[in-house]
Amino acid sequence: MMLPLMQPVPLADVPQGTILRIVGAAGAGFPSPAQDWQDDAISLIELLRLDRAASFVFRISGSSMIDAGIHDNDVVVVDRxxxxxxxxxxxxxxxxxxxxxxxxxxRGDLLLEARNAQQIYEPTPVEGVEIWGVVRTGVRDYRR
Structure with a gap:
């Protein structure tokens, strides 16, 4: 699914000091003995490196990239x-x-390809297409 062209907003203007408090470590294996020594705050701006003028955020719409681990409604950080x-x-x-x-x-040609084995998407030749930026990281809401 193609979204209408909108003007992305740089994240460098996000107010300094945007911090989330860490409640505690949640083990996904064995508890860490170093758990008691962890910091009690984390800055998502620093963690995701969103304080750069060349970093932008996009919300993904559609399922064309699910085999690459990017799902409908995920948020991706893009570096220009x-x-x-x-x-x-x-x-x-x-x-x-x-x-x-x-x-x-x-076959020697650069193409843009979808990553969803359940649907057929025609590859798009890169010639004449603007590569706007490179996806660096993503965020997913696991409640859905």
Whole structure:
């Protein structure tokens, strides 16, 4: 699904001091003896490196990238100052809208490919397409 072209907002303007308090460590294995020595605050701005002028956030719409671990309604952090290379997941402008795809080389040609084995998506040749930025990280709401 292609979204209408909107103007992304840089995150460098987020107020300093945006901090979440850590309640405690939640073990996904054995409890850590160092748990008592952890800091009691975390800055999502620093953790996700959102304080850079070249970092932007996009909400993903659709299921074209689920095999790459990016699901409908996930939020991705995109860097505009990273040079895209084969294998990167990118945000590109295709037919006037933003799309999330993987940059791949097939038979010598660079293509933008979806990652969902359950649906058929035609690869998009990179020629004539603007690669807007490279996806660096993502955030998922696990309540759904």
């Amino acid at each position: 100052d990273t040079r895209p290379v084969e294998g990167h997941i990118v945000i590109a402008i295709v037919d006037g809208g933003f799309v999330c795809r993987q940059l791949c080389r097939r």
